[in-house]
Amino acid sequence: MVSNYNIAIVLFSAVLVLQFLATPTVTELVKEQPLVLKYHNGQLLKGRITVNLIWYGSFSPIQRSIIVDFINSLSSTSSLLPSASSWWKTTEKYKGGSSALVLGKQFLHPTYTLGKNLKGKDLLALASKFNELLSITIVLTAKDVAVEGFCMNRCGTHGSTRPVSGKPKSAYIWVGNSETQCPGQCAWPFHQPLYGPQTPPLVAPNGDVGVDGIIINLATLLAGTVTNPFNNGYFQGPATAPLEAVTACTGSFGSGSYPGYPGRVIVDKVTGASFNAHGVNGRRFLLPAMWDPQTQACRTLV
Numbered sequence: 001m002v003s004n005y006n007i008a009i010v011l012f013s014a015v016l017v018l019q020f021l022a023t024p025t026v027t028e029l030v031k032e033q034p035l036v037l038k039y040h041n042g043q044l045l046k047g048r049i050t051v052n053l054i055w056y057g058s059f060s061p062i063q064r065s066i067i068v069d070f071i072n073s074l075s076s077t078s079s080l081l082p083s084a085s086s087w088w089k090t091t092e093k094y095k096g097g098s099s100a101l102v103l104g105k106q107f108l109h110p111t112y113t114l115g116k117n118l119k120g121k122d123l124l125a126l127a128s129k130f131n132e133l134l135s136i137t138i139v140l141t142a143k144d145v146a147v148e149g150f151c152m153n154r155c156g157t158h159g160s161t162r163p164v165s166g167k168p169k170s171a172y173i174w175v176g177n178s179e180t181q182c183p184g185q186c187a188w189p190f191h192q193p194l195y196g197p198q199t200p201p202l203v204a205p206n207g208d209v210g211v212d213g214i215i216i217n218l219a220t221l222l223a224g225t226v227t228n229p230f231n232n233g234y235f236q237g238p239a240t241a242p243l244e245a246v247t248a249c250t251g252s253f254g255s256g257s258y259p260g261y262p263g264r265v266i267v268d269k270v271t272g273a274s275f276n277a278h279g280v281n282g283r284r285f286l287l288p289a290m291w292d293p294q295t296q297a298c299r300t301l302v
Helices: 012-021 028-030 061-074 084-093 120-130 209-227
Strands: 045-056 099-109 135-141 156-161 172-178 291-293 297-299
Touching: 012 099, 028 156, 045 061, 045 120, 061 084, 061 099, 061 209, 084 099, 084 209, 120 135, 120 156, 120 172, 135 209, 156 209, 172 209
Parallel strands: 045 099, 045 135, 135 172
Antiparallel strands: 156 172, 291 297
């Protein structure tokens, strides 16, 4: 038997609607509570963590290399700043120290053996392929795969499996490619948002709106996984719908951000691509703000 808890990434378009329509009074502004993620005394994922990848559906070699480079970038030593690794170092400030992500096994699943309409149990079945201590299994679904709740109330989830047949409890992540299904919800700011202020979209740094959207959501879920892997780590609000390390800072990528505006980021003068982090193999990424336990504020790289 396998159980899990799912954490939906707050769809940015929904946040825009709520914040855009609401006009706070002076009293409300004065009473606004500080953003504090409380530690609930549970296990965090620290140390050397193996990351296994399951590619469900059709992904090109270039798409796979972009995501692999992103994962490798998080624990690399880069001379170019700001870097993906400097973004990831914020997780060291959470109780327990650093997490070094090491790429493990990869499993290609191009034949859609579970079909193109997946339920939560299907994601769990895929994620349970690698039940290993101190590991994260990432299930990535292709752009033509529909997943229960995808584009309606989530862009991805993270959770855990219970020990089965001697295998330890392990963490997993699912993220879908939203390129053709809901780029305005799950690949913003590289696409016009479905609702809210219609600011011009940014140019995706790796030239692939769907995959660059995956990077944003994957970064969000990786940070949430190591700081709240089993629903008793760092979060604010109810455990069934928590604000975590990055979801607490939704929609912010650079300084001066506000609902509908991602903030000031770096723009390549030649390609026009927007990014805020350098990675391995010359890659560039746009990574969301992360809550810093020391400053108790959302930290951006630029």
